[in-house]
Amino acid sequence: NAADYIAIVQAERAAGRRILVMPTLETMMIAACDTRPSVLCKLHEMLAPVQDCVLNIRVGGNDFSNLYGLRRPATATIYDVGIVRDILMDILNVFAVDYVVSGPVWNYFGAAGDAAWEEGLRRELALDRLHGFIGKTAIHPCQLPLIAASLRVPREDYDDACRLAQFDAGALGVEKSAGGHRMNEAACHSRWAERTLALAAVYGICGEGRA
Known part of the structure; x- marks a missing residue:
């Protein structure tokens, strides 16, 4: 139908x-x-x-x-x-x-x-x-x-998403995450970052209330 x-x-x-x-x-x-x-x-x-x-x-x-x-x-x-x-x-x-x-x-x-x-x-x-x-x-x-x-976003995810949103892929293809133990790559993680920032705007960051 x-x-x-x-x-x-x-x-x-x-x-x-x-x-x-x-x-x-x-x-x-x-x-x-x-x-x-x-x-x-x-x-x-x-x-x-x-x-x-x-x-x-x-x-x-x-x-x-x-x-x-x-x-x-x-x-x-x-x-x-x-x-x-x-x-x-x-x-x-x-x-x-x-x-x-x-x-x-x-x-x-x-x-x-x-x-x-x-x-x-x-x-x-x-x-x-x-x-x-x-x-x-x-x-x-x-x-x-x-x-x-x-649906609230972990602080490390939020920080990484913010970095990816401003990422200069021409200057550096890959970088360390905010926590220093995983990689951030705009080509692979840009859609994840967009979704993460959208969720943070609505539901906030873990332990910190609304974004």
Whole structure:
């Protein structure tokens, strides 16, 4: 039904009203390995004319799991469910260059300080960031502080991103990081730096409040 929604977005824009949409990818057409590549590429092509109205792309981790009768426990992340992980990686491969793609729902919640669900969510959030997801749908208010905290930028990352944003590639191709133990290279890390600075502007720097 993507065409129907896109038509509405275009009609609203033609009338001078901009509405934001969050397409959710969670059906068997996307999950099945024989249709997934063509469907994802077709959706990317269809969304291009309204890209400025796409707030983010959402993925249905639970919906994909349900297609195969699976459900991850609090001791496992979505990345431990191989068949679902592969689907998510293909979605990121197609959409993450041009869109924000948010991570799948974490099923567990409870009282603050309950180690089981909090530790599981923290692990999955760290893997979300590592793989390129930004943000996560919360199913309970107690999840929000952990999700927001995961989007805050470590000080070393922020300092390196600032250096990369002002990097003179002609003078020096590679330099040491702010912490002195990893390399910064504009040709390899410029998009990472752009994303890092954007996250810092919204969510702040770890231990320092808002940027």
